[in-house]
Amino acid sequence: MKFLLIMHMNPQIFESLTEEERNAVMDGHGKFIETIQQSGEMIGTQALADPSTSCVVRVRDGLPAVTDGPYLESKEHLAGFYLVDCESKERAIELAAMIPDAALDGLGIEVRPVMFSAGMEM
Amino acid sequence: MEIEVLLRRLAPQVLGTLTRRYQQFDACEDAVQDALLAAAERWPQSGVPDNPRGWLTTVAARRFVDHIRSEQARRRREAAAAALEPPDEFLDPELDGEQPGSRDDTLSLLFLCCHPVLTPASQVALTLRAVGGLTTAQIAQAFLVPEATMAPRISRAKQRIKAAGASFRMPSEREWPERLAAVLQVLYLMFNEGYAATSGPELQRHELTREAIRLTRAVHHLLPDDGEVAGLLALMVLTDARSAARTDEHGTLIPLAEQDRALWDTRLIEEGSQLITTAMSTSQLGPYQLQAAIAAVHVQAPTADDTNWYEISVLYQILSRIAPNPMVTLNHAIAVAMTRGPTAGLDVLDTLRTDHRMTRHHRYHAVRAHLLEQAGDRLAARDAYRTAARLATSIPEQRYLRSRVARIPTDAVEKIGENS
Numbered sequence: 312m313k314f315l316l317i318m319h320m321n322p323q324i325f326e327s328l329t330e331e332e333r334n335a336v337m338d339g340h341g342k343f344i345e346t347i348q349q350s351g352e353m354i355g356t357q358a359l360a361d362p363s364t365s366c367v368v369r370v371r372d373g374l375p376a377v378t379d380g381p382y383l384e385s386k387e388h389l390a391g392f393y394l395v396d397c398e399s400k401e402r403a404i405e406l407a408a409m410i411p412d413a414a415l416d417g418l419g420i421e422v423r424p425v426m427f428s429a430g431m432e433m
Numbered sequence: 434m435e436i437e438v439l440l441r442r443l444a445p446q447v448l449g450t451l452t453r454r455y456q457q458f459d460a461c462e463d464a465v466q467d468a469l470l471a472a473a474e475r476w477p478q479s480g481v482p483d484n485p486r487g488w489l490t491t492v493a494a495r496r497f498v499d500h501i502r503s504e505q506a507r508r509r510r511e512a513a514a515a516a517l518e519p520p521d522e523f524l525d526p527e528l529d530g531e532q533p534g535s536r537d538d539t540l541s542l543l544f545l546c547c548h549p550v551l552t553p554a555s556q557v558a559l560t561l562r563a564v565g566g567l568t569t570a571q572i573a574q575a576f577l578v579p580e581a582t583m584a585p586r587i588s589r590a591k592q593r594i595k596a597a598g599a600s601f602r603m604p605s606e607r608e609w610p611e612r613l614a615a616v617l618q619v620l621y622l623m624f625n626e627g628y629a630a631t632s633g634p635e636l637q638r639h640e641l642t643r644e645a646i647r648l649t650r651a652v653h654h655l656l657p658d659d660g661e662v663a664g665l666l667a668l669m670v671l672t673d674a675r676s677a678a679r680t681d682e683h684g685t686l687i688p689l690a691e692q693d694r695a696l697w698d699t700r701l702i703e704e705g706s707q708l709i710t711t712a713m714s715t716s717q718l719g720p721y722q723l724q725a726a727i728a729a730v731h732v733q734a735p736t737a738d739d740t741n742w743y744e745i746s747v748l749y750q751i752l753s754r755i756a757p758n759p760m761v762t763l764n765h766a767i768a769v770a771m772t773r774g775p776t777a778g779l780d781v782l783d784t785l786r787t788d789h790r791m792t793r794h795h796r797y798h799a800v801r802a803h804l805l806e807q808a809g810d811r812l813a814a815r816d817a818y819r820t821a822a823r824l825a826t827s828i829p830e831q832r833y834l835r836s837r838v839a840r841i842p843t844d845a846v847e848k849i850g851e852n853s
Contacts (some may be wrong), residue, residue, distance in 0.1 A: 313577075317482050351586025355576055396578045398552050 313354065313396045313425035316410060320390030324417045339411030347395060347406065358391035367387040400424070438478050440469050440483060441647075444566025447489045449538025451497060452601040457547060460500055461493070461590040462563050468493035469566060503572075513534055539564065540655055541601055547615040550597040555590040555628065556619045562587055564646045568641040575627070576639050613656075617721065620649045624669050628676070642673060660716025667708035668723035674701035686829040690737035702732050709825050711818055727764075742771035759791045763800055775807035796823035799834060806841070815841050 314377070325333065347353040361383035369376050381388060393410070397403050407413055408421040444465060451461040468489045512562040531769040559576070561567045573583035604612040627641025649666045656662050678696035680686055709725040716722075727748045734740040746768035754760045762785055770778025782801055792796040802817035815838055822834035 348581075349585050349589070351582050351584070351589060355583055396576070396582060398554050425830070426826050426828055 312399065313347060313394065314400070314406075315421075315423045315425055316395060316403070316407050317400040318391045318393075318395040318410065318412050318420060319418065320412070321387045321417060322377070323386070324415060328415075336411040336415070343393075343409050343411070346409065347393070350399065352395045352397045352402075354394040354396050354407065356391065356393045357390060362388040362401035401425070436473065438483065439481065440472055440489075441566040443489055444469060444485050445539045445542050446486060447493055448563055449542060450490055451493055452542075453538070455497060455516075456502075456601065457497075458599075458601055459595050459728070461497055461589075462531050462591060463532050465489070465492040465499035466562070466568070467496045468548075470568065498716075499511075507613050510841060539651055541603055543616045543652065544604055544612050545594065545599060545601055547612070547619045548594055548597065549612075549615060550599070551623055553619065555586060555593075556615070557623050558583065558587055558620055558751050559590045559594075561644060562625065562639075563599050565648060567640075590749040593682060606680060613659070614660075616652065617661060618639065620652070621665060621668075621721075622733050623648075624672075629673060641677075642669070646673065656717065660712040661714035661715075661719040661721045663708050664719060664722030664725045667705045667712065668721055668728055670701050670708065671705035671725060671728040674698040674705065674732060681830070685832055686830060688833075689731065694736065697732060704728060706733065718751070718755070721750060723752040723755075727752075731743065740771070741805045742768050746772050759785055759788050760796070763791070763796060766804070770807070778804045779808065793824065795821040795826075795830065795834070797821075799830075802834075802837065804814065819827075 327337070336421050343355065344353065365381045366379050369378075369383050392401050393406075395403065397406060397408055409421050410420050412418050413420045447468065448461060448465045452454065453464060455461055471492055472485070472489060476482075476485075507597060542564050543560065546563050547556045551559065558572055560577075561572045562569065567575075569584050569587060571579050572587070573580040574585065603609075609709050624642055624645035627639060627643075627645065646666070646669050648663070649669060653659075653662050653666045675689075675692065677698070678687065678692040678694070705725065706729050710731050712722050713726060727745055730741050730744050730748070745767065747769050749761060749765035753765055763780065766778045766781035769781050779801070782797075782804065785791045785797060797823035798817045800819055802814045805811075805817055806814035809849050818834050818838045820839075822831050825831040825834060
């Protein structure tokens with residue numbers, strides 16, 4: 312089963328960490344990546360640039376209008392994700408708990424099943 | 434015979450020969466994969482050798498010995514390498530022909546790959562490679578993951594088997610039933626994994642259903658008197674018989690009742706019905722036979738309205754007694770509704786209301802919605818369809834469920850807006 316482990320980031324929380332703590336989070340990601348690569352559960356991971364670098368495109372009356380900034384204005388933003396393929400939802404939760412951000416006060420990892428273009432007839 | 438088909442058929446035989454000789458399953462399995470790849474590269478140009486099995490065994494044995502030697506060189510234990518028999522001596526002609534060992538080899542390999550220390554997904558992957566002769570890339574493609582994800586999964590599975598001290602032999606009489614059950618479960622999962630795919634890269638996934646049927650056929654051939662093996666094969670064949678009618682041109686799933694039965698494969702229906710009839714009259718009843726019998730009742734009806742729902746509900750009742758499972762209860766509820774009306778079906782369904790696994794599952798809500806709609810409770814039906822659509826993790830199913838919501842006339846649902 313494929314799951315997206317979504318990292319929502321609150322920059323204020325991350326900035327309040329000491330440099331040592333921030334490094335520990337970064338190292339933790341390295342270790343996590345190694346673990347899920349070796350277990351054959353990793354499909355991919357991406358970290359996203361700061362939302363201030365985003366723009367939003369809207370097409371109205373056939374004309375695209377582009378505005379700078381993120382789609383949603385909120386404290387948290389989508390900072391990155393891991394796409395994993397694992398045995399069960401329980402295992403996906405176990406993996407999410409291994410991501411260092413999950414242990415930071417005020418932050419958590421969202422575990423979302425990936426929809427497949429598949430299914431049994433009913 | 435097509436080269437790929439030939440290679441797949443020979444793969445477990447060659448691996449069996451090697452593993453019996455050298456014991457080290459993990460290294461032998463790598464060596465056989467190398468030999469298969471070499472053959473797939475060379476044979477199309479040079480032609481298939483006179484003795485393809487001998488060719489593969491020779492090449493695999495050489496790779497194995499090379500590997501062991503380099504391993505040992507690495508560990509500076511050259512002395513031990515000298516004790517290994519060189520592959521040329523090992524390959525006496527009698528090893529090349531058809532030999533009595535191949536029967537037990539395929540089964541022993543299946544038992545090894547479906548070892549209880551492995552997770553079901555790893556059992557399936559390893560079986561596809563070691564017994565089915567698929568490459569890691571093909572397996573990765575079938576499961577829609579990158580090869581870089583599948584490769585460590587397979588090598589880890591092999592390491593676990595090694596660490597567990599599992600050996601290449603037939604399980605003892607005491608372990609036999611449990612281990613055979615695990616093998617059947619793996620073949621069943623393999624089939625389902627392929628069958629559940631309906632759109633997108635579906636062609637790759639037919640690989641899985643085909644392979645599952647081929648391997649189950651092989652096991653049935655080796656154990657013709659086992660009713661559950663026959664039952665599983667019948668179930669697969671009868672399910673596969675409907676595959677052409679399951680989706681429309683957009684990849685949307687077509688429910689059984691609405692399928693064009695002219696598209697069903699009559700040859701497969703014939704074969705499956707024969708298999709299940711023989712199995713049920715000659716061996717002890719089991720869950721696969723019952724599921725196959727239910728599938729047979731479905732496909733034997735000339736139209737959906739002719740379906741013998743009474744027989745199906747009796748079969749589900751027996752099934753829920755010998756192998757209780759909430760999914761079986763769910764299907765039983767449908768059959769009961771078809772014979773005794775939607776309210777009776779809803780009563781059966783109600784026994785699952787406190788089952789957390791089921792209330793998080795879209796199927797429960799989809800069935801409930803369906804029965805509520807039939808019972809005339811459109812508001813509740815629409816709610817249940819909505820819940821089902823939200824929980825469904827398959828795009829065709831979600832599309833189907835949303836279309837059911839839309840089918841309920843809006844005058845029936847004016848008051849529903851605030852609820853959702």
